[in-house]
Amino acid sequence: MAAPAWRKLFTRRMSSSFFDPPPPVRSRRVVVTGLGMVTPLACGVETTWKRLIEGDCGIRALTPQDLKMNGFDTETQSYTYDQLTSKVAAIVPCGTNPGEFNEDLWFSSKEHRSMARFIGYALCAAEEALKDANWMPTEPDQKERTGVSVGGGTGSISDILDAAQLICEKRLRRLSPFFIPRILINMASGHISMKYGFQGPNHAAVTACATGAHSLGDATRMIQFGDSDVMVAGGTESSIDALSIAGFCRSRALTTKYNSSPQESSRPFDCGRDGFVIGEGSGILVLEELEHAKNRGAKIYAEIRGYGMSGDAHHITQPHADGRGAILAMTSAFKQSGIHPKQVDYVNAHATSTPLGDAIEANAIKHIFSDHATSGALALSSTKGAIGHLLGAAGAVEAIFSVLAIHHGIAPLTLNLSKPDPVFNDAFMPLTASREMPIRAALSNSFGFGGTNASLLFTSAP
DSSP states (O other), X not given: XXXXXXXXXXXXXXXXXXXXXXXXXXXXXXXXXXXXXXXXXXBSHHHHHHHHHTTOOOXXXXXXXXXXXXXXXXXXXXXXXHHOSOOEEEOOOBXXXXXXBOHHHHHSSGGGGGXXXXXXXXXXXXXXXXXXXXXXXXXXXXXXXXXXXXXXXXXXXXXXXXXXXXXXXXXXXXXXXXXXXXXXXXXXXXXXXXXXXXXXXXXXXXOGGGHHHHHHHHHHHHHHHTSOSEEEEEEXXXXXXXXXXXXXXXXXXXXXXXXXXXXXXXXXXXXXXXXXOBBOEEEEEEEEXXXXXXXXXXXXXXXXXXXXXXXXXXXXXXXXXXXXXXXXXXXXXXXXXXXXXXXXXXXXXXXXXXXXXXXXXXHHHHHHHTHHHHTTOSEEEOXXXXXXXXXXGHHHHHHHHHHHHHHHTEEOOOTTOSSBOTXXXXXXXXXXXXXXXXXXXXXEEEEETTTEEEEEEEEXXX
């Protein structure tokens, strides 16, 4: 009996190629059109940048009240505070004055009960960035082509601590129904999406201290690939709490020598460094496809030309001694950018003020930039001397600093660099004062526990 005609057709198609090749993907250029920040220096981009380049510091002494242990008795609070070996932190200034984060504005109403502090920081920074970009779409198709990519490092550890206390006290019925939504890291992206009705990609990277950079890089790829035209992207963190600080103290990652002089405690690249200063905040950028930005007359700060990633494959917290992970990430960023290292004017280093990591990164930078680094033409700094280490928000905040360096033609300084590490010599030296100079290209590095690395390469507006 003859086979049916449909079966012959199906067999013929299967024997050749049943599916046509996917359509070719045309890579699109991505620019920065809006900036927003909540940092230990200030709430807001303008004030933060002004204080940064003037050499101010947002680090202060830690107090028992900062540990967010209101559910515990006074004796337990005092004991916990006394046990902490690091008693300095980079804390967002709160209040109702200009440059302060207004807690009443972001946490007072009923609808804010599902928002932990890291979510509030992200919402505040996102509002500033969207207003700066003048992007408040009302048309359905515009909202469908706008996405969010905001990650965090730890979420809300203080909520977890409070919940554990309820178990210990056998009061589990008092657990908030909003407990899970408050601790989920992707809820920062979720709340931004819901507030503005953005229906494009909704994404949250969690890669420790490289989170902010990965969030920006991933968002760039989404625009390049055509998934969206606009992305609200960055990182956020609220890690000033008893358990987070205790955990980093136990891992011996935090500074302990400068408890009596907090503003001297974060000293990237300095011989006296002994660990990082834990910080909090948020950095949000509006990223946009170039032609989309031009067509609506948007202000363009810079272009994202390169995004490099790598893994150390070495140790849970320590980078490989030869800096191969950092070198791979920077190399990858340059490879896709069409930019040569000699064309870069400024590097915002990850350098967190740890004895091992700073020196390894400095050698990796010297390897990548070679004669350009040692000639004195390359400006280099770590801004963590001013703001501490913002963990999951660090990469995004420092990306904004890199963008502003290009936009204003000012390379920010490294605070507390009184005796540079021996890895530096002659012209290869981090800036100890902010320098006015033409900056056409800037590189921002971010590295995280687990050996995860990211490098972002920005150039001046096209």
